[in-house]
Amino acid sequence: MFKTLVFLVIGFTVTDNVLRTIYENFGIIYSGNVWVNWFGVSYLLFFLYTIIRVIFINKNHNLLKKRIASIIFWLLFIGSVYAVFIPFVKGENPF
Known part of the structure; x- marks a missing residue:
């Protein structure tokens, strides 16, 4: 539960400081x-953390193996990529 909160706080900081700047540099209004x-x-960020742990740190950790094999894990990854990168395709933030 603690890791979830940490990733939400870091994600908020990255979204507010970095992603806002990137969107505005591409002419995408950061609103909605x-x-x-x-x-x-x-x-x-959570996905990258998990992949790095699986590849470099805990290759044989059971929980990480189950997480990587989960369909929900990959569907959420696809959804998050869509949520972050679709504004570049559409030219606006559709959310």
């Missing part, structure tokens, strides 16, 4: 339901 982008960034 930006919490969708926030959760997308938070989950992408």
